[in-house]
Amino acid sequence: MFITDIKKGFYDVVVNQRVALLVAADIDALCACKILQALFHCDQIQYTLVPVKGWQDLSTAFLEHKEQFRYFVLINCGANVDLLEMLQPDSDSIFFICDTHRPVDVINVYNDTQIKLLIKEDDDLGVPAYDDIFQDEENEEDSGNESDEGSEPSGKRRRFDEGAVERRIERQRAKREWEARRREILFDYEQYEYHGTSAAMMFFELAWVLTKDTKDMLCGFMIRSHKILCSRLSMKYVSDIATMQRHVSRHSHRNEDEENSLSIDCMRISFEYDLRLTLYQHWSLYESICNSCYTACGFQLWTLKGQKKLREFLADMGLPLKQVKQKFKSMDITIKENLRDVIEESSNKFGLKDVRIQTFAAHFGFQNRFLASDMVHAAAALLENTEREDNDTTDNFITALDSLSRSNLDRLTTGIGLAKKKLIAVQQTVASCLCTNLIMSQGPFLYCHLMEGTPDVKLFSKPLALTLLCKYLLKAFVAFTRNKRCKVLPLIMAAPKDVEKGTVIVVGIPPESETSDKKNFFGRAFEKAAESTSSRTLHDHFDTSIIELKTEDRSKFLDALITLLS
């Protein structure tokens, strides 16, 4: 059931209860969780926070907590399966699901008692109408009786007059037709996987309704939004961004009345143009240009020609190499002053038309200035920290959560450090993949397999990092390849997950294009292919387009996928 009034339907219900928060490990969920936590702190609601990695985690977490809790809040997980079927909860457990994964499972949509969806109904979900997919109980009953009668001894059956038999056949045919139609509708509905409005946005709006929205929350919220901005841009999100910008200006307006009276320590958020260079304020400009997806793909930095072009670009801007290669913070102040304009002007000459993008930035104190995109990278790096020995999901989750708050700058700095390492690794892997032609066109899709023993391969055993690599690689490939047909193909990427168990992690992403809705059909395709070849796969991740696969089954799985999609 969709909840229309999130305050009445959700917040007022849980306000004096103990709540279990089951949160998926991705950035949006992280931000949503942060906002919700702040709200819970304000109203002193007791909660238990459990980060979950996949469906198995979710089930165990539920089993552990179902005794103590009645209310479960699921953030970014659970909407796209039949939850009641999976968890088998008692009839008084109630689930609030705030999930960006689409399509929403129809059974979740039409369950009125236990499943409450914190999803805006106008989100163009395209949920099939109730009558199309569910038959009324009575009707079912009726046909049940009918078949009972049908199985009775034939002696009795003769007594039925011709009309009844005909009626029955008629009814059966109608039922068959209805079922075929139902399958079709459901197939259409569930075929593509995509993402809806972010969960953080939902909770921020809740906070707004409760008039408890603060800037710190807004910060978390816009971080999330930025990810949308860079990765999943489409018309729907543009309107979301506009909503957010209104929130931002509302907040900053509040302080402008008393002009310059606000303490420097307070956070200010602005919506402004900035460069499309990753982490450049915490790095050197040179390295940032080398490792940002946009510029690296634009210059094709993995080639000698690209490197040359980059030198020309820097020369064109009149920036000495010595300045460019040192930390941005210590760069000459005269250069920094109009750096943005200079870069924009030069990059226009070099064919990088939109190096300037609109983004959110948070300032506080004298030296802290963070761009939303940088925060995303830092938090993602912390979330999938592979450097620590114990490598515990919960710990990583908590660390990442902490890094989002202002008081934990050192955590954030660690995160930025990790993000830099990750970006360099991504950049190097992309370069090596392109230079050694690791990307193969398989007909309906492109395929790339990271070999065991490639440097940084451990880093890419995590879903977020691998997805980042995928997107980056596809962009770079599209910029690089001369084959026109290949430019519109989706990409499947496999990386070793666990050497001892002999598994690989497989990710599929939709083709790179400006216009498409970025709907991902690999989820279904993976399932089908695994079924038809009986490969040993594990569909544990909340995104259905990310699966685990036994290394030996890889080739037959791929063959099935090719036949399925071509």
Place this chain on the structure above:
Amino acid sequence: MDPSEVEFLAEKEFVKIIPNFSLDKIYLIGGDLGPFNPGLPVDVPVWLALNLKQRQKCRILPPEWMDVEKLEEMRELERKEEAFTPAPSPYYMELTKLLLNHASDNIPKADEIRTLVKDIWDTRIAKLRLSADSFIRQQEAHAQLDNLTLMEINTIREFLLDSLNCMYKLRSNLQPGSSKGRFADY
């Protein structure tokens, strides 16, 4: 006494808040508080004000003395006068710290106030050190200091008593170690 204990005492001071919720009078051991009505200023202890503020349930109005002009005047006076001038509030340092750390967005010109209060504090502490110095140098038996706040006394106490003890030891020519612990009970 720990500075945190002094801060704890300061939290009993009253401050005006503007709540955004309504609640009847609450009856506590320390006295009755409220009733709370949205938009109507009400006096509450600092600890409650900060708690409500952290839960986004109120706006704190800065105390009267927490004003740039008044504080500037006080700073000038404090610098001119030889003796201590009356402090803006018996807990001015603690309150400034608490309010500015937790509710800096409710206090206009927070940065300037922080600097001013720190200036006043520095001046007063300098005076205190100076008088302690002359007190010991001249071997006075007693001294009178008016208008000191609890936090200030607390800051100087340890240092002054320790040095007095040392002086005493040196003067009475005792062997260090022979009478350990005799002077510890200050």
